[in-house]
Amino acid sequence: MKFNLSLFLTLLLSVMLNAQSKSWSVYTSVEEAIHVSDIRPSYNYFNLSVPAGNAGMRMGAFYTHDENISAEITLGVIGISSPNRFSSGLIPIEVVGHYNVLPELPIDWLSKINLDLGLGSSLAESSPGNFGFSEHMVLGATAELGNLLPFGTLMMGTRYTMFIDDFVDGYAVSGTGNDKILRFFTGLRIDLGNSNNSAELSEAKAKIDKLESDLMVAALAYDDLSAQKEGATSSLKAENTELKEKLKSLENSATTTFETTQMISEINGYHVVIGSFPNESMANEYLNSLDIDDLQVVFVESIPTYRVVLSEHKELREALLALENAMAITPNAWIAVY
Numbered sequence: 001m002k003f004n005l006s007l008f009l010t011l012l013l014s015v016m017l018n019a020q021s022k023s024w025s026v027y028t029s030v031e032e033a034i035h036v037s038d039i040r041p042s043y044n045y046f047n048l049s050v051p052a053g054n055a056g057m058r059m060g061a062f063y064t065h066d067e068n069i070s071a072e073i074t075l076g077v078i079g080i081s082s083p084n085r086f087s088s089g090l091i092p093i094e095v096v097g098h099y100n101v102l103p104e105l106p107i108d109w110l111s112k113i114n115l116d117l118g119l120g121s122s123l124a125e126s127s128p129g130n131f132g133f134s135e136h137m138v139l140g141a142t143a144e145l146g147n148l149l150p151f152g153t154l155m156m157g158t159r160y161t162m163f164i165d166d167f168v169d170g171y172a173v174s175g176t177g178n179d180k181i182l183r184f185f186t187g188l189r190i191d192l193g194n195s196n197n198s199a200e201l202s203e204a205k206a207k208i209d210k211l212e213s214d215l216m217v218a219a220l221a222y223d224d225l226s227a228q229k230e231g232a233t234s235s236l237k238a239e240n241t242e243l244k245e246k247l248k249s250l251e252n253s254a255t256t257t258f259e260t261t262q263m264i265s266e267i268n269g270y271h272v273v274i275g276s277f278p279n280e281s282m283a284n285e286y287l288n289s290l291d292i293d294d295l296q297v298v299f300v301e302s303i304p305t306y307r308v309v310l311s312e313h314k315e316l317r318e319a320l321l322a323l324e325n326a327m328a329i330t331p332n333a334w335i336a337v338y
Helices: 002-018 049-053 198-252 280-290 316-329
Strands: 024-036 055-064 069-082 086-100 112-127 130-145 153-163 180-191 258-260 270-277 296-300 305-313 334-337
Touching (some): 024 069, 086 130
Antiparallel strands (some): 069 086, 086 112, 112 130
């Protein structure tokens, strides 16, 4: 059973490492272990043989399903020992699942905190010179520090490994519990190829596509507004040219449409006249027959005569423009200076 499980885990590792997916990453870690076994561990870390004899490393593949669920499969080489008592090496292969318990963290550099659960099998020395496989279960927690490194994700955590056998430390003592190991590790996950930050890249691409669409709409709107501006400018130029031509035509004919009743030293204004009569009753009768608002009868004492005035203006330019409308009433309209 042990051999079959080890073979299965080895085949699974091979399949995972050869899988082509944007969610796969290369994973490696280093660790320090404390064994809980028949032999008491040493905590004298000033003796360098203690940390050196209980160190290890692992390499493998890391799969990210989504923000909450991920998994890893690793192959490692680790040691457990107590100075002057025993020293043993293990070659473990493990499949460990991760579940993110805090999906929305307010800390930028702390991206996830995972609870870990997994299974594995370790090749261990059951007795001096004899090796065998021992299956084990893994419990632990992992913190992912996502924004500290530009090329990957730093991971730190602890794992508690429980073996089904009692010989992992090289000794099997009757009546004692199975061997266990408490591990503290630091790992590095490096995304493969274009998989680096795939979710962020997809989101950025979507934003770029939207910006390109908005830019195209803005460019079309700008072209449309530019065309409208050019059309309005051309229309205003044409209208201005036509108005100038009309004014010039009216000014050229001013000698026949102007009248001064006496020599005056100062011009007070201009009347646009559409009729002149010898008495007021005739002027009023003509005014009433036209049915036009704002007409008035003006008496000119120096002639004497009564004029029917269509409009009164302070500027000659305005009077010339009004004269064109007056000629639509009668072609004999003229401008009188007063």
